[in-house]
Amino acid sequence: MLLLTKNRVFVLWWLILCSGLAQAQETNNGKWIWYPGDFAIWLHTQTSGLRQERGQPYPPFWRVDAPYGLVRFQKVYDIKSPTAIKVFAEGNFQIRVDQQIISDFDPMNIRLPAGKHQLRILVENHGALPALLVRGDRVFTDETWQVTNQNQRFEKAEAGQFADPESPPSHFSLHYTPMDYRVLEQDDRRLLLDFEKETYGKVILERLQGRGNLHVYYGETKQEALAEKLAETYDRVAVREGAPQTDTLAARAFRYVYIVADRDVPLPSVKALYEFLPVENRGGFSCSDTLLNRIYDVSLYTLHLNTRAFLIDGIKRDHWIWSGDAYQSYLMNFYTFFDEAVNKRTIYALRGHDPVETHINTILDYSFYWLIGIYDHYLYTGDTSFVKQVYPRMKTLLQFCLERRNTEGFVEGLRGDWVFIDWAEMDKKGAISFEQLLLAKSLEATAYCAGLAGDEEAAAAYRETAVSLKKKIEAVFWDERKHAFVHTRENGRLSTDVTRYANLFAVLFDYVSPEKKQQIKEHVILNDSVQAITTPYMKFYELAALCEIGEKAAAVNYVRDYWGGMLEAGATTFWETFDPNEQGKERYAMYGRPFGKSLCHAWGANPVYLFGKYLLGVRPLSPGYKTYEITPSLGGLDWIDGKVPTPSGSIGVFMDRQNVRVNPGTGRGTLKLQSRKMPKVDTGNAVVKSLGNNWYAIQLEPSVAEYTVRYWSNEK
Structure with missing residues (x-):
């Protein structure tokens, strides 16, 4: 067994099997895998203690679990000819093939023998998340691998978006972009900044010099920031004599930032970074x-x-x-x-x-x-x-x-x-x-x-x-x-x-x-x-x-x-x-x-x-929008327009007091409308079915790009 350690995140490579050396074939197959749920559980340990109350940490008052520190990954493969693989892991590990421990290997140049064999990799990491990435042409890590926490119960491994050997799951990070602000008040020792709306990010203090403390108070309102130690969150930055320094503070929520300097500490230059998860608004x-x-x-x-x-x-x-x-x-x-x-x-x-x-x-x-x-x-x-x-x-x-x-x-x-x-x-x-x-x-x-x-x-x-x-x-x-x-x-x-x-x-x-x-x-x-x-x-x-x-x-x-x-x-x-x-x-x-x-x-x-x-009226009727319903309603408005995301695209809906336009999804949809008389559809051979009480149903086909329906509104 080979043991390599670097801080608490381990990047380790393994394995040679069979006699003879062969250059590993370059491939992008394979993604990082871990025990189901344990990436989220590990990430939770990193974020659950972010709460601060008036300068003091405030951890949760319920149990916060850690990921299992010892995890076994295994896969039975069956190949007709030898194949080359590369292996990357986060943690100390042991390799076995058909119960035989491998003790001498080059992790970047591994050959697996032909035939049906069981490949086992035991990963131990009590400081972060035990995770594994195997890259190869025919043998590689994915959700078909089995995993156990050594309780002899096996589950399918979990995987996510991580596939780069240089970016394992423990490298997960939110994204950052610069933020602007307005200076509301300033004198020799005080600086009040307005970011003009509520935000979340990191304040960066540049050209720190002098000797003493710098106090940074955060406020969702101006009153909160100016209340200093009555604010819910604040930081104290100790400044020591020497060359000017830069300090990036922990991410906080704020609209206003109020900075107060001790007598012997000049006000620094201030920048800020917005911290966010890069999600796309698909609706x-x-x-x-x-x-x-x-x-x-x-x-x-x-x-x-x-x-x-x-x-x-x-x-x-x-x-x-x-x-x-x-x-x-x-x-x-x-x-x-x-x-x-x-x-x-x-x-x-x-x-x-x-x-x-x-x-x-x-x-x-x-x-x-x-x-x-x-x-x-x-x-x-x-x-x-x-x-x-x-x-x-x-x-x-x-x-x-x-x-x-x-x-x-x-x-x-x-x-x-x-x-x-x-x-x-x-x-x-x-x-x-x-x-x-x-x-x-x-x-x-x-x-x-x-x-x-x-x-x-x-x-x-x-x-x-x-x-x-x-x-x-x-x-x-x-x-x-x-x-x-x-x-x-x-x-x-x-x-x-x-x-x-x-x-x-x-x-x-x-x-x-x-x-x-x-x-x-x-x-x-x-x-x-x-x-x-x-x-x-x-x-x-x-x-x-x-x-x-x-x-x-x-x-x-x-x-x-x-x-x-x-x-x-x-x-x-x-x-x-x-x-x-x-x-x-x-x-x-x-x-x-x-x-x-x-x-x-x-x-x-x-x-x-x-x-x-309830206004655009889009909801799934069966899992994954295989079938869905659209029941748009103006709710007293003159018109509505929008889209609702699904696993395979978005459904578009427009409605005014005379017409409804729908861009259907990939599943089988049903448009339901209330109309004083039967609606008219200008697309294809769409069938309009009466449901009684002035309600009508129109079946939507995914092959049609857009439906336009004329109806007679009951709304005043």
């Missing part, structure tokens, strides 16, 4: 309302800032992956960037390794969002391989949840659990109807994935449990007098309180009859006497439910008022919470701190999802 939306267009653009920018190595909650304060926040970001991603890799990294990082000892993020509902999110990822992408890889972790998490049910079969928050739901004041004791609905949906999601993974016995058991649970939820929590689900049941006693949460999700999950949906619409969703939802987090679901019950114009009006209110208050990105009644300093306070509120929060980007799914 788009515009309409007849310029305010909504601005809301869409700011929402997209908010989402982009929080789409980093992972889908994080906010760039200033936490910088953590929260499962509830991430679930919404998965869906927003599918209507904008359609970056599958960042979704998968986030899913793996949240889950970590077995055993399951607490809920994800310690939050009861967040375990359920994690399970449901995997099904949604499959629906949009059709990525069966990912589901099969992650399914064993779904199974153990769901089993953990099921073991914590009470005697009635309902989940409750137990000791150590955080029952979140939303920030609003509410009773969170006992069995909450909202949590039971999430459990039922989690059972259905896991059952579907179990079927894809070939675990039919578990799939059947989960489906049966879901059916039983849904019946019990309706029997126990539905109140005929209130025409709604009541909130909670504790010690066998049912509350009389009605909240929006369970009722919204019953509509979104399609768990109730049309008659009960109508009752929920009248007595809960459109009932102002029921406690209002005020956070963008739960507004994500309330606005979706409004659209599902035919109230798209009401949803659009709310976006115009609520998100428009943030813009009127000076927002350049959308906030964690917003109360139009708050003024001045109280707008920025949260968690008992004057600037604790995040003014760039992922769940604030909700409109990019709402406009794509």
Whole structure:
């Protein structure tokens, strides 16, 4: 065995087999592989501690796993003639062919013998990520290799975009580009910079000299930066006598940067670099309302800032992956960037390794969002391989949840659990109807994935449990007098309180009859006497439910008022919470701190999802958009125009009060329209089918570049 070490990232090469030397054939085949999920888990160890609170580190309060340090990769190959390979690895390693250890080799010049043989490479790396790259003409690393963490259970290896020997997975990095700013205030010791909108990046201090300290305060608002040590984040730079130096500070969130120098430290020259994940916006939306267009653009920018190595909650304060926040970001991603890799990294990082000892993020509902999110990822992408890889972790998490049910079969928050739901004041004791609905949906999601993974016995058991649970939820929590689900049941006693949460999700999950949906619409969703939802987090679901019950114009009006209110208050990105009644300093306070509120929060980007799914009306009906539906709606607007990304391209939609134009995707689509009389299609031999109640369906063929449909609008 050959051992080579360089810092904590090891780049090692191996192997010769068979007698005689041969020059290895140059080839670009092969990509870096690793234990499934461990690249994301390793990357999470590098980013989970980025949170800083007033000069001090603030690590997560849940378990952060590390990648397995000892991993065995293996492949059975069968070739008719000898072949040449090159091998690269991150870590110490051992090579075996057919159980024989290879002890003398040239890693750049390896010949494998003809025939059927098993190639094993054991990689050990406790400082980073054990990873392997084999390049060759006929034998090379890809997802068909098997991998084990030495527990004798084998899985298919995971791979990503890494294929360069000089850029292994541990070299993953975000991208940078220079940023401009305006100088707002300056004297001999103070400098206030305005970057003109919320951003994230690194401040670079050049020509540092003198002796003393330089204090750098970051603010999402001018008030926060000028508050100095009351700001959520700041840095202190020690300057020592000698030749002028340059210091690149850690990446921070800010709009304003306030630099204060000690008496003997001249102000430096300042530059800044924007830090970002290079994702392409493949979606788009515009309409007849310029305010909504601005809301869409700011929402997209908010989402982009929080789409980093992972889908994080906010760039200033936490910088953590929260499962509830991430679930919404998965869906927003599918209507904008359609970056599958960042979704998968986030899913793996949240889950970590077995055993399951607490809920994800310690939050009861967040375990359920994690399970449901995997099904949604499959629906949009059709990525069966990912589901099969992650399914064993779904199974153990769901089993953990099921073991914590009470005697009635309902989940409750137990000791150590955080029952979140939303920030609003509410009773969170006992069995909450909202949590039971999430459990039922989690059972259905896991059952579907179990079927894809070939675990039919578990799939059947989960489906049966879901059916039983849904019946019990309706029997126990539905109140005929209130025409709604009541909130909670504790010690066998049912509350009389009605909240929006369970009722919204019953509509979104399609768990109730049309008659009960109508009752929920009248007595809960459109009932102002029921406690209002005020956070963008739960507004994500309330606005979706409004659209599902035919109230798209009401949803659009709310976006115009609520998100428009943030813009009127000076927002350049959308906030964690917003109360139009708050003024001045109280707008920025949260968690008992004057600037604790995040003014760039992922769940604030909700409109990019709402406009794509419910105005452009595009949604997959089967995995990977093999079949899909387009049900566009003006929502009270004069026209809408945009596109929605899919795994194989984008679907374009335009609608005004007379015409609809569609650029279909590669799957089989159905355009659904409401029209006072039968629509007319000017393309090909498209068939228009009546669905009743003035609804019509038009089948879309991928071979047609564009459909134009004349219809007669019902909207005023």
